[in-house]
Amino acid sequence: MASSNRTLLQSSIVRKQIVAVTGLAMVGFLIAHLSGNFLIFAGPEAFNGYSKKLHDLGPILWVLRIGLIAALLGHVVLAIKLTGENHAARGGRYAVSNSRGDGGFCKKTMIYTGILILVFVALHLYDFTYRDKTGDPTIVEGVNGGLSLGLFGLVWNSFLQPWHSGLYILAMIILGFHLSHGIQSLFQSIGFFHDRYTPMVKKIGFALAILLAVGFISIPIYVNVVRTPHL
Amino acid sequence: MSKKINLTLKVWRQPDNRTSGRFEVYPAQDIDTDMSFLEMLDVVNDELEKEGKDPIAFDHDCREGICGMCGCVINGQAHGPDAATTVCQLHMRRFQDGMTLVIEPWRAKAFPIIKDLAVDRSAFDRVISAGGYISVRTGAAPDAHAVPVPKDSADQAMDAAACIGCGACVAACPNASAMLFVSAKVSQLALLPQGQPERDQRVVSMVSQMDSEGFGNCSNHYECEASCPKEISIKNIARMNRELTRAGVRS
Numbered sequence: 001m002a003s004s005n006r007t008l009l010q011s012s013i014v015r016k017q018i019v020a021v022t023g024l025a026m027v028g029f030l031i032a033h034l035s036g037n038f039l040i041f042a043g044p045e046a047f048n049g050y051s052k053k054l055h056d057l058g059p060i061l062w063v064l065r066i067g068l069i070a071a072l073l074g075h076v077v078l079a080i081k082l083t084g085e086n087h088a089a090r091g092g093r094y095a096v097s098n099s100r101g102d103g104g105f106c107k108k109t110m111i112y113t114g115i116l117i118l119v120f121v122a123l124h125l126y127d128f129t130y131r132d133k134t135g136d137p138t139i140v141e142g143v144n145g146g147l148s149l150g151l152f153g154l155v156w157n158s159f160l161q162p163w164h165s166g167l168y169i170l171a172m173i174i175l176g177f178h179l180s181h182g183i184q185s186l187f188q189s190i191g192f193f194h195d196r197y198t199p200m201v202k203k204i205g206f207a208l209a210i211l212l213a214v215g216f217i218s219i220p221i222y223v224n225v226v227r228t229p230h231l
Numbered sequence: 232m233s234k235k236i237n238l239t240l241k242v243w244r245q246p247d248n249r250t251s252g253r254f255e256v257y258p259a260q261d262i263d264t265d266m267s268f269l270e271m272l273d274v275v276n277d278e279l280e281k282e283g284k285d286p287i288a289f290d291h292d293c294r295e296g297i298c299g300m301c302g303c304v305i306n307g308q309a310h311g312p313d314a315a316t317t318v319c320q321l322h323m324r325r326f327q328d329g330m331t332l333v334i335e336p337w338r339a340k341a342f343p344i345i346k347d348l349a350v351d352r353s354a355f356d357r358v359i360s361a362g363g364y365i366s367v368r369t370g371a372a373p374d375a376h377a378v379p380v381p382k383d384s385a386d387q388a389m390d391a392a393a394c395i396g397c398g399a400c401v402a403a404c405p406n407a408s409a410m411l412f413v414s415a416k417v418s419q420l421a422l423l424p425q426g427q428p429e430r431d432q433r434v435v436s437m438v439s440q441m442d443s444e445g446f447g448n449c450s451n452h453y454e455c456e457a458s459c460p461k462e463i464s465i466k467n468i469a470r471m472n473r474e475l476t477r478a479g480v481r482s
Contacts, residue, residue, distance in 0.1 A: 008479045011438050012448040013472055082448045086406035089447030091340030095241075095254065096333045098307030100314075100403070101457040108405070110450065185451040191473030193466040 012085075013189075015078050020186035022075040027183060027208070029068055034215045041222065043231060044144075044152035051151045076118060083111045106181040113178040120171040128155060143229055156223055165220035176213030180206050233265040236328040240275065242287055243335045248343045248351075254333070264324035268311060269294060269301060271323050288347040296320040296460065299395030302402070303348045304335040309399035309458040317397065317460040337398050339407035341445045352398050354444040355412060361440035362433035363416040365425050378424050388422040391415040393461040400455035400463070406447030411455035413441045414471035415463045421474055431478035438475055 008014055036054075039046045054061060106113075131137070131154060138153035139146055149156065158164045183205035187193075192201070238259040245252025259275050266274070269291050276286035292300035296317040303318055305311035311321040326332065334348065342350040380388075392415070400411035417434050420426030426433070449468060456465045 008435065008475070010442075011435075011475065012442050013438055013475045014479065016448055017472065017476065082450075086408070086447040086450065089340050089407040089445055090338065090405070091342075091407060092338045094304060094307055094335055094338055095243075096304075096307035096335070099454060100308055101452060101454040104452060107450065107452050181451075188451050188465070188469050189449075189472060191469050191471075191476055193469030195466075198466075 012082070015082060016189050017191075019075055019078050019082070020189035022071040022078075023182055023186050025071045026068070026075065027179065027212075029071075030212050034212060037216070037219055040152065040155065040219055043229065044149045047152045047155075048150045072118075072121070076114070079111065079114060104181070106177045107185075110178060110181060113174045116174050117171065117178055120174075123167075124171075127158060140229060144231060149229075152229075155219075156229055159220040159223035160227070162224075165224060168220050169217050172213045172216040175216070176209050179209035179212060183209055233263050233324075235261045236264060236323065236326065236330075238262060238271075238326060238329070239331040241331060241333045242347070244285075244287070244347055245336075245344050247346060252344070252347075262323050264322070266323045267294065267319055268305070268321040268323065269319045288345070288349045290349045291319060294319040297395060299397040302337060302397045302399055304337065304402055306333050309337070309402040310397075310460055314457075315460055315462050317395075320460075337402035339398075339401045339446070341407065341409070342398060342401060350398070352396070354446070355396050355398065355409070357444065358409070358413055358437055358440045359416060362429065362436040363420070365420060365429060367425070380423060384422045388419045391418040391422070391463065391467050394419075394459075394463050395461055397460060399458045399460060401446065403454040403458035404447065404449075405452055405454065406450055408449045408455075409441050409444070409446040410449040410468045410471065411459065411463055411465065413437055414467035417471045417474055418467040421470065430474070431481055434471060434474040435478050438471070 036050050039050045057064075128151065133151045133154055134148050137157055138148040138150055140149050140153050140156050143149070144153075159168070184202040187198070187201050187205075192198070240257045240259050241254045242257060243252055244255045257275055257279070259271060260278075262271050262274065269289070272287060272289055279286050289303060290300045292298040294301070296319060299317075301317055301319045302310055305318070305321075310316060310318045311325070313321055313325060336342075336344055336348045337350045337352075339350075341354045342352055345351050394412060394415035396412060398412070401407050401409050404410075417437055420433060421430055451465075453465050456463065
């Protein structure tokens, strides 16, 4: 058989599998992230305590962060490259196009929802990771005697701004769209197909996408319903 | 009971791959609904020839749905509106009187247009040449049951081997990916004992050839499976993904 000078890593399939595995890693991160975020319902002490514990991990936190950044970069760079190749491969558009599969708004918009999520991640990191957690924006009016509530206060005040909550909720809906195709799709890419289990994987993937989106959205909704945190 | 219908055809006309193409509108008059789609095109071509015009070029051979030569996109669907049907087995009773049909060739960079609706699918042949075979000494045929094959494997290999290489999967894929075709060819051999000696090298070589032909990547839309006249399952694509990983791990 013809020997190939392309390495396996350059093959379309392996590059897609890297997108799939990095995607799976980020889904794992989202589950952990949301679980941590739910501590906001338990009040500032629990929430800030969780944040402090994470920071106290020191070098381990940075190992996790670098892993996550690498996964994100790999996912984004390869996905953009693969999408570019796909457009080039089309070679002329059909005058009439008529999907006969299960259609799929989410499938067709993966690259766009992905790019919007990337923009959100940048804004989100500035918002809650980079910004100072001791100053005025962390003081929730009429609570804690005008003292800073740290990260809890920052998140609470941010979500009290309607535009801020609105953008966050919109971003999470987009994330839900992205994951509703992404989670079930990654199993096919890594080669998992089973007559009995694949329909289950599809349902669970779809449900997990909705649960994650609804879970994240529940936080700004909670803040806006309660308005004054119970300490 | 057959009846006669009149249709309007918007057909892609393109003299060759170097010249840009465009749609031409032709009437298809008094079409018997018992005709196949290709017979309808034959009737239209007769009329075009009477008028001294160039007939529409389209690929066809057996006209029995098993050779894989025919194929065009009708109103945005590869092989037309019927599931699990090649365009030669599509019948005009499927259409209503007065309809307009937009007829286009397979559109993919890896399938350059030869003329009108005929495309060059030799990229598929090169993928097969890269590894879609087994190397055996010819001679007397071995006894049928000399090599045991599990029933399930035999069934799945047979299902994969139903692929006729028509290219509808590439035509229907939003990325013009050939994954369904290549995975069917990889699977039919990977599932059988005779395919084992070259199993790893085969998938690596065929995928590499597929990539260098300029087909797109699979993004799991599954339009291919829905358009396949032989109902090849996307489980073959998952198997090929697995086979490639296996080859990489073992090498």
